[in-house]
Every structure is written in structure tokens, then in C-alpha cells.
Amino acid sequence: MAYELQLAGRNAFVAGGSSGINLEIAQRLAEAGSRVTLISRSAEKIDAAARSITGLGGQALGIAADVRDFDAVEAAFSQAKDKFGEIDIVISGAAGNFRVPALGMSANAFKAVIDIDLIGTFNVLRASFAHLRKPGASLISISAPQGAHPEMFQAHACAAKAGVNMLTKCLAMEWGPAGVRVNAISPGPIAGTEGVARLAADPTLEAAWKDRLALRRYGTKRDIAGLALFLSTEAGGYITGAILNCDGGSSLGDASADALSVPPRG
Ligand code: NAP
Numbered sequence: 001m002a003y004e005l006q007l008a009g010r011n012a013f014v015a016g017g018s019s020g021i022n023l024e025i026a027q028r029l030a031e032a033g034s035r036v037t038l039i040s041r042s043a044e045k046i047d048a049a050a051r052s053i054t055g056l057g058g059q060a061l062g063i064a065a066d067v068r069d070f071d072a073v074e075a076a077f078s079q080a081k082d083k084f085g086e087i088d089i090v091i092s093g094a095a096g097n098f099r100v101p102a103l104g105m106s107a108n109a110f111k112a113v114i115d116i117d118l119i120g121t122f123n124v125l126r127a128s129f130a131h132l133r134k135p136g137a138s139l140i141s142i143s144a145p146q147g148a149h150p151e152m153f154q155a156h157a158c159a160a161k162a163g164v165n166m167l168t169k170c171l172a173m174e175w176g177p178a179g180v181r182v183n184a185i186s187p188g189p190i191a192g193t194e195g196v197a198r199l200a201a202d203p204t205l206e207a208a209w210k211d212r213l214a215l216r217r218y219g220t221k222r223d224i225a226g227l228a229l230f231l232s233t234e235a236g237g238y239i240t241g242a243i244l245n246c247d248g249g250s251s252l253g254d255a256s257a258d259a260l261s262v263p264p265r266g
């Protein structure tokens with residue numbers, strides 16, 4: 001029997017959906033038939049994001065809401081459910097990042113990233129629960145390699161995304177019996193995104209980064225959306241508590257020509 005990969009009649013909620021990877025996920029979910037509610041801080045950006053879906057015949061609602069504000073997130077879920085019905089798919093992808101050594105990082109700079117990435121993800125997932133279709137809902141956080149691998153000048157993001165990974169596993173255990181799956185996607189460097197612009201802006205570094213990747217290329221937003229789509233359908237129905245790398249092999253380590261040219265011992 002063929003897998004059901006279409007999402008007609010389903011409802012998705014995408015936090016941080018005004019741009020980049022999260023907007024691409026929202027657009028691809030809509031293309032598969034899902035109605036989509038998007039939230040982000042900027043009313044102008046989130047309205048434009050919703051219009052990018054409705055303009056192509058999809059159904060979308062854009063709401064300005066800050067993931068750091070639990071009540072605002074809760075209100076957005078209520079609005080989404082009133083308009084479209086119970087929520088089947090949640091994407092928690094709002095994030096902030098900048099490169100700075102720990103000794104150049106104020107307490108507020110550390111807190112800013114923890115508040116958006118980690119507390120924001122808790123707020124989105126926690127607020128979603130009452131509004132989910134159960135059993136069957138699929139919750140997906142957008143994590144990052146920093147959640148598993150320490151990185152210089154990324155103390156805030158590493159701490160925040162490690163928290164997101166552990167939160168994913170804890171909620172998967174608590175909410176699995178209700179038929180709610182909770183997973184995270186950890187993207188590698190994704191071309192044409194704010195994340196790469198902020199963390200790998202130097203074009204001379206870009207070639208070196210790509211050379212270290214087993215697949216020798218940056219990912220695309222579409223690569224990440226494909227995995228989110230899979231996790232949202234019957235095909236991914238037995239996956240929960242997983243942190244799924246979608247990274248061209250970056251988490252495997254250095255696969256550069258230099259590393260390959262070292263002759264094997266013995
Ligand atoms: P992006 O375009 O800057 O996306 C971040 C989104 O979060 C924006 O839509 C932003 O919209 C929203 N946002 C920020 N603060 C918010 C808040 N307090 N409340 C609500 N929304 C907020 O960046 P991206 O590079 O596509 O990254 C998307 C996700 O992928 C992030 O979780 C990031 O950590 C992860 N990731 C990215 C890469 C990469 O290569 N790009 C790699 C690994 C992981 P507003 O400004 O309108 O609020």
C-alpha cells in the first residue's frame with residue numbers, strides 16, 4: 001500500500017516562519033496540502049510570508065508573536081485552531097545567533113539567545129499541547145550541530161541547542177502515550193540563509209567548509225523541508241525523540257581531500 005505523503009486537511013503551525021529554513025518548510029507543507037499558521041516578531045515579515053503561500057492558492061495565517069512571550073504564543077495557537085482546527089504539525093524554529101567569544105559576551109547577550117532558542121522552543125511546544133490533534137500530532141524543533149558539538153564563539157547557541165535536543169527527548173517520553181511525536185532536525189550549513197551569513201560569511205572559508213563535508217556542498221532549504229515533510233507524514237510515524245542530522249555528513253567529521261589523502265596505517 002502506498003504511503004500517504006499528502007497533508008490535505010492537516011494544520012501546521014510554524015514558529016519563526018517569516019524567513020529562511022522555516023519559511024521554506026511552511027511553503028512545502030502548504031504545497032502538500034496543509035493549512036499553515038506562521039508566527040514571528042515582525043508583523044510586516046510574517047504577513048509577507050503568509051502571502052507567499054496564499055498567493056499560490058494555499059491557506060495561511062500570519063500572526064506577529066514573540067516566542068519569548070508564552071501568552072502571545074498561546075493566543076496564536078488559539079487563533080490558529082479557531083481558524084483552521086486542531087494542529088497536526090508544529091515547527092519550532094525561531095532562533096537568534098551571532099559569533100562572539102565568551103569574554104565578549106554580556107550576560108544579556110547569552111540570555112538573549114537562550115530566551116529565543118530554548119525558552120522559546122519550550123513555550124511553543126508547551127503551548128501547542130492543548131491545541132494538538134491527538135493521537136497523530138508531529139512536533140519538530142529546528143536544532144543545530146552546536147547542540148551536539150562544542151564550537152568556539154558559540155557558547156550561547158551551543159548551550160541553547162543542547163537544551164533543545166534534551167527537551168525534545170524529555171517531551172517525546174512524556175507525550176508519546178498521548179500519540180504525540182517529538183523530534184528535532186539538526187541542519188548543516190544551509191545556503192542562502194541568515195544563519196550561514198552570520199556564521200560563515202567569509203567566502204574564503206566557504207570553500208574550506210564545503211571541502212570538509214562528505215557531500216561537498218552546502219545544504220538547501222529544500223533539503224531540510226523534505227525531512228520535515230517526511231516527519232509529518234505516515235512514513236515517519238514511528239520516529240520520536242530523535243535528533244536527525246540533515247547535514248551532508250558534517251557531523252561525521254572532516255572528510256576533506258587532505259584527510260582522505262592520509263594513507264591508512266598498516
Ligand atoms: P532566519 O531566516 O533568521 O530565521 C529565524 C526566524 O526566527 C526568523 O523568521 C525570525 O523572524 C524569527 N525569530 C527570531 N526571533 C524570534 C522571536 N523572539 N520570536 C519569534 N520569531 C523569532 O534563520 P535561518 O538561518 O533560516 O535559521 C532557521 C533555523 O534553522 C534556526 O532555528 C537556526 O538555528 C536553524 N539552523 C540554521 C542553519 C543554517 O545554516 N542557516 C544551520 C543549523 C540550524 P522575525 O525577525 O520576524 O522575528
Ligand code: COA
Nearest residue numbers: 095096097098099100104105106107108109112194195198
Ligand atoms: N556580539 C555581541 N553581543 C551582541 C551581538 C553581537 N554580534 N548582537 C547582540 N548582542 C548583544 C547585545 O549587545 C545585547 O546585550 P547588552 O544588553 O548587554 O548590550 C544582547 O545581545 C541582546 O541584544 P538585542 O539586540 O537587544 O536582542 P534582540 O532580542 O533584539 O535580538 C538577536 C536578538 C541579538 C539574536 C538578533 O540578532 C536577532 O533578532 N536575530 C534573529 C535572526 C538570526 O539571528 N538568525 C540566524 C538564526 S541561526
